[in-house]
Amino acid sequence: MEIKRNQKYFTSKGINVILIVGLAICLLGAILLFDGNTRPFGLVILLVGSAVAVYGSGAKSGEADIDNQIHGIVKDIPEQAQIKHEVYERHFLKIINPIFLKGFDYSADDLLCKKGPDHKFRTQAYNAAQLYFTREKIYIYGKHLSLVDDSEGANYEISNVILYENVAKAYVEPTTVKVAGREVKVFYFVLELKDGTDALKISVDYGADVDKACDDINHVTEKMTAFAIERAADKAAKRAFLREQDAKKAAEANA
Numbered sequence: 001m002e003i004k005r006n007q008k009y010f011t012s013k014g015i016n017v018i019l020i021v022g023l024a025i026c027l028l029g030a031i032l033l034f035d036g037n038t039r040p041f042g043l044v045i046l047l048v049g050s051a052v053a054v055y056g057s058g059a060k061s062g063e064a065d066i067d068n069q070i071h072g073i074v075k076d077i078p079e080q081a082q083i084k085h086e087v088y089e090r091h092f093l094k095i096i097n098p099i100f101l102k103g104f105d106y107s108a109d110d111l112l113c114k115k116g117p118d119h120k121f122r123t124q125a126y127n128a129a130q131l132y133f134t135r136e137k138i139y140i141y142g143k144h145l146s147l148v149d150d151s152e153g154a155n156y157e158i159s160n161v162i163l164y165e166n167v168a169k170a171y172v173e174p175t176t177v178k179v180a181g182r183e184v185k186v187f188y189f190v191l192e193l194k195d196g197t198d199a200l201k202i203s204v205d206y207g208a209d210v211d212k213a214c215d216d217i218n219h220v221t222e223k224m225t226a227f228a229i230e231r232a233a234d235k236a237a238k239r240a241f242l243r244e245q246d247a248k249k250a251a252e253a254n255a
Contacts, residue, residue, distance in 0.1 A: 001069055002061055006147040009061040010112035010124055026050055063116040066147065073145055074102060074128040081130040081141035084159060093133045096220045099213045102128035103204040105144065106177045106186045112148065113179040121184055124148045127202045129158055133220060136228065138162050138191075140200050162199045164224040168192045170217040172210055173201075191217070 028045055032038040061069075078100065082088050092098065105125035106113070112124040129142025139161050146154035173188040187206035191199045204210055 001145075001147060001150060002065065003148060003150055005061040006066065006069075006124070009066065010114055010148065063118060063120075063122070066122055069147065070126050070145070073143065074126075077128055077142060078130045081132060081139065084141045085132070085139040085161065087132055087134060087139050091132075091134045093135065093220065093224075095223070096133050096216050098133070099131040099217070100128070101131070101142075101189050101202060101204050101210070101213070102126070103187075103202065103206075105203055106184070107203070111177070111179065113184070121179065125154070127158070129200060129202055131200075131217075135224065136163060138164065138167070138199075138217075140191075142200075142202070158200070158202075160199050162191075162193065163228070164221050165228050166193050166195070167199070167217075167221045167225075168194045170214040170221075172204075172206065172214060174206075189213070 025048055026046055030046060032041055032045060033043065078098070103126070104121065104123040105127050106123055108123070108125060113121055115121050124147050125144065126147065127142060127144045129140055132139040140159065142158035144154075144156050144158060149155075170189070170191045173190050175186050175188065176183045177186055178184075186203050187210070188201055189204045189210060190201045193199050
């Protein structure tokens with residue numbers, strides 16, 4: 001993470017003065033190039049202005065820099081999730097695809113948020129999580145990362161393994177946060193357990209895919225919970241049958 005440049009991205013206000021100065025010097029140098037007497041001096045001025053402009057443009061991160069830094073980290077999460085939980089494609093259910101969730105985090109008390117030219121709000125923190133589904137369990141692995149703080153407290157793993165029968169529901173929870181005097185709508189993906197706790201709750205880039213993820217999870221949870229109950233009943237019946245057979249054998253031996 002380019003911590004210092006990222007901090008400047010979120011905290012700098014107004015125009016980039018250094019960049020503007022550099023461009024102004026370049027313009028002066030270009031003007032001087034048209035006069036034969038001042039052309040050598042104009043070339044020097046142009047080079048100086050270019051150096052200042054380059055420095056100014058690199059003094060802080062831009063939207064593309066922020067997005068590239070995030071992508072560089074979260075792109076490996078699906079593979080890391082498999083390694084972390086030792087669960088691989090051969091274990092996955094066929095009735096539901098793995099689900100990947102991601103989005104900027106708005107929960108910080110000292111929230112830093114900036115709206116880019118692309119009309120997208122970016123904050124100083126980001127989270128992403130991969131969900132894998134097997135016959136009995138949901139495996140969760142993800143990361144919360146800070147763009148302005150490289151401490152372990154601000155950058156940590158998200159990890160959980162849950163049984164389908166412990167899941168209550170998956171749903172989207174909308175809320176609003178105040179940013180620079182205006183309200184910004186934020187959406188959380190929530191995987192709630194029957195004991196009232198959340199197996200996972202992260203802010204996400206909301207879209208139809210998130211709604212579908214919730215529907216898919218709720219469907220597979222219902223199906224696999226019923227399957228688990230049937231499997232448990234079958235096991236109980238088999239154990240009861242074996243106990244009955246053992247009892248009969250013991251009675252015959254004592255007769």
